[in-house]
Amino acid sequence: MRGLLLALSATLASAASIAREALPVGAAITPGIEPRGKPNHHHKDKWGCNKPEYRHKVTIRASANDTDDVSSDFLWAFKKANHGGTVYLEEGSTYVIGKKLDLSFLNDVHLQLDGEIKFTDDIEYWQANHFYYDFQKSITFWVWGGEKIKIYSETGSGVLNGNGQAWYNGFAGREILDSDNTYYRPILFLTDNATQVDVSGITMLNSPCWTNFLIRTNDISFDNINIEATSNNISALPKNTDGWDTLNVKGISVTNSNVNIGDDCFSPKPNTSDIYVKDLWCNGTHGVSMGSIGQYPGVLDYIENAWIENVTMLNAENGARLKSWAGPNVGYGYINNITYDGMYVENTDWPIVLDACYFNIDPAVCAADPSRVNITNILFKNIHGMSSGKEGKDVASLVCSPSAVCENIRLEDIDLKSPTNPDQQGVVLCDGIADGVGVPCVASNSTAA
Ligand SMILES: *[C@@H]1O[C@H](CO)[C@@H](O)[C@H](O)[C@H]1NC(C)=O
Ligand SMILES: *[C@@H]1O[C@H](CO)[C@@H](O)[C@H](O)[C@H]1NC(C)=O
Ligand SMILES: *[C@@H]1O[C@H](CO)[C@@H](O)[C@H](O)[C@H]1NC(C)=O
Ligand SMILES: *[C@@H]1O[C@H](CO)[C@@H](O)[C@H](O)[C@H]1NC(C)=O
Ligand SMILES: *[C@@H]1O[C@H](CO)[C@@H](O)[C@H](O)[C@H]1NC(C)=O
Ligand SMILES: *[C@@H]1O[C@H](CO)[C@@H](O)[C@H](O)[C@H]1NC(C)=O
Ligand SMILES: *[C@@H]1O[C@H](CO)[C@@H](O)[C@H](O)[C@H]1NC(C)=O
Numbered sequence: 001m002r003g004l005l006l007a008l009s010a011t012l013a014s015a016a017s018i019a020r021e022a023l024p025v026g027a028a029i030t031p032g033i034e035p036r037g038k039p040n041h042h043h044k045d046k047w048g049c050n051k052p053e054y055r056h057k058v059t060i061r062a063s064a065n066d067t068d069d070v071s072s073d074f075l076w077a078f079k080k081a082n083h084g085g086t087v088y089l090e091e092g093s094t095y096v097i098g099k100k101l102d103l104s105f106l107n108d109v110h111l112q113l114d115g116e117i118k119f120t121d122d123i124e125y126w127q128a129n130h131f132y133y134d135f136q137k138s139i140t141f142w143v144w145g146g147e148k149i150k151i152y153s154e155t156g157s158g159v160l161n162g163n164g165q166a167w168y169n170g171f172a173g174r175e176i177l178d179s180d181n182t183y184y185r186p187i188l189f190l191t192d193n194a195t196q197v198d199v200s201g202i203t204m205l206n207s208p209c210w211t212n213f214l215i216r217t218n219d220i221s222f223d224n225i226n227i228e229a230t231s232n233n234i235s236a237l238p239k240n241t242d243g244w245d246t247l248n249v250k251g252i253s254v255t256n257s258n259v260n261i262g263d264d265c266f267s268p269k270p271n272t273s274d275i276y277v278k279d280l281w282c283n284g285t286h287g288v289s290m291g292s293i294g295q296y297p298g299v300l301d302y303i304e305n306a307w308i309e310n311v312t313m314l315n316a317e318n319g320a321r322l323k324s325w326a327g328p329n330v331g332y333g334y335i336n337n338i339t340y341d342g343m344y345v346e347n348t349d350w351p352i353v354l355d356a357c358y359f360n361i362d363p364a365v366c367a368a369d370p371s372r373v374n375i376t377n378i379l380f381k382n383i384h385g386m387s388s389g390k391e392g393k394d395v396a397s398l399v400c401s402p403s404a405v406c407e408n409i410r411l412e413d414i415d416l417k418s419p420t421n422p423d424q425q426g427v428v429l430c431d432g433i434a435d436g437v438g439v440p441c442v443a444s445n446s447t448a449a
């Protein structure tokens with residue numbers, strides 16, 4: 001009897017709580033449409049979740065200025081929208097986030113981002129308050145985790161703004177991979193322990209560091225994304241603003257997107273498989289890179305099963321690149337089954353690269369302790385355009401490690417020229433590849449190089 005009464009009062013309490021609970025100032029919850037008849041596929045999306053019109057909508061007040069932090073309202077909204085609702089941020093409004101946010105509890109939630117989420121640039125606060133990952137000493141403002149998470153803009157006006165300028169100014173003169181670097185900068189969007197995540201139709205602006213980092217995440221897609229990072233300070237570039245990086249990810253798709261940043265455009269890192277990229281435009285980047293992997297001593301890393309189709313690569317350091325670490329204190333692993341099919345390059349230093357001596361390592365150190373990352377079944381197909389000429393007439397550099405397998409590396413339908421020699425095919429360098437690469441190539445130390 002007592003149990004029954006308790007259960008009854010708990011039910012009454014929860015029914016009344018929505019009505020009674022004080023909402024944050026300016027917040028509201030509006031119910032979704034009730035599905036007519038038994039819920040069926042007309043009401044449900046591919047994950048079996050309610051489509052947008054059948055979801056309750058949670059709104060919060062916008063920020064009045066760049067220091068008007070609404071992070072606690074934002075967190076409240078996600079708790080209310082979780083399990084079937086939508087957090088809606090309206091076009092023309094800015095929502096300032098000034099506190100770190102743990103969004104690891106999500107399950108069946110949408111963020112309709114038609115407005116702008118902007119992080120404060122309080123460097124002192126964020127360097128003391130963030131989420132930290134050992135891998136390349138990464139930090140972030142917030143962590144997204146859980147399942148069935150959809151972030152989209154209905155109007156195309158949605159922005160995630162990392163407010164990076166102060167970070168670029170403060171970081172100037174440093175290098176992220178320097179072992180003594182402690183000037184950590186937050187990543188703009190990070191998932192950890194997430195599955196079934198779709199992000200579409202938004203702009204990701206001025207991330208202080210990498211733009212996207214996906215960790216322990218499966219089945220994630222990005223469609224119709226614009227990534228931009230620009231600095232108004234010529235002596236403080238937006239460094240390390242990579243488009244996408246991954247760690248322990250299975251199933252990632254990036255389609256129909258534009259990236260205008262100063263580091264890797266798309267760059268899966270250790271333990272990434274089932275990668276699909278199509279219709280990607282990259283400007284001013286370090287290319288579409290598999291890796292780097294094999295960085296940490298004793299650790300096995302792999303990248304496997306990637307399909308990269310129709311990339312436009314402008315003003316880049318590299319086009320299609322594979323990179324692995326070498327030296328005395330590094331790891332091992334493999335890169336296997338990677339296809340680049342269709343890449344147009346313009347003003348790019350090295351359109352095609354296999355680098356088994358990453359990063360900035362003295363060649364003598366790599367020769368003494370070569371990379372132990374096997375590289376197999378790689379196809380570079382239909383890659384055409386003009387290099388920058390920075391490497392003279394060389395357009396491709398494939399330098400394998402003598403201590404690892406390097407097998408079935410093929411170039412097909414390559415038409416790459418250099419402005420220093422525009423009437424002839426550019427030179428392909430290749431070292432340590434037993435059966436060649438399917439097109440004429442010369443040793444990197446030959447006089448033809
Ligand atoms: C920013 O907006 C908040 C909330 O309206 C207000 O309290 C604060 O004074 C404003 N700050 C500035 C610098 O305008
Ligand atoms: C990962 O998320 C699931 C729920 O989606 C949770 O049950 C599990 O504890 C999480 N694992 C870790 C290591 O955080
Ligand atoms: C530009 O960046 C440099 C290097 O950090 C810094 O010294 C300078 O103050 C910055 N300029 C502006 C206008 O912020
Ligand atoms: C390649 O991608 C570009 C966008 O980057 C797009 O405009 C073009 O239509 C795509 N080409 C094909 C053949 O799909
Ligand atoms: C491409 O990037 C360069 C800088 O690397 C910039 O000057 C140019 O405006 C960009 N082009 C486009 C179309 O954004
Ligand atoms: C990659 O996966 C291997 C094998 O499962 C594991 O031993 C290794 O720690 C992972 N690497 C990273 C960087 O997590
Ligand atoms: C190689 O990767 C592709 C995806 O690009 C995948 O469809 C194919 O099954 C993989 N091949 C093998 C042998 O796993």
Ligand SMILES: *[C@@H]1O[C@H](CO)[C@@H](O)[C@H](O)[C@H]1NC(C)=O
Binds near residue numbers: 332333334374404405
């Ligand atoms: C690299 O290939 C060699 C020779 O097949 C093999 O013994 C080794 O286990 C491979 N390494 C990895 C990490 O798969």
Ligand SMILES: *[C@@H]1O[C@H](CO)[C@@H](O)[C@H](O)[C@H]1NC(C)=O
Binds near residue numbers: 445446
């Ligand atoms: C080029 O390097 C190979 C070993 O990698 C060496 O055997 C050969 O003598 C070198 N050739 C020249 C011209 O230095």
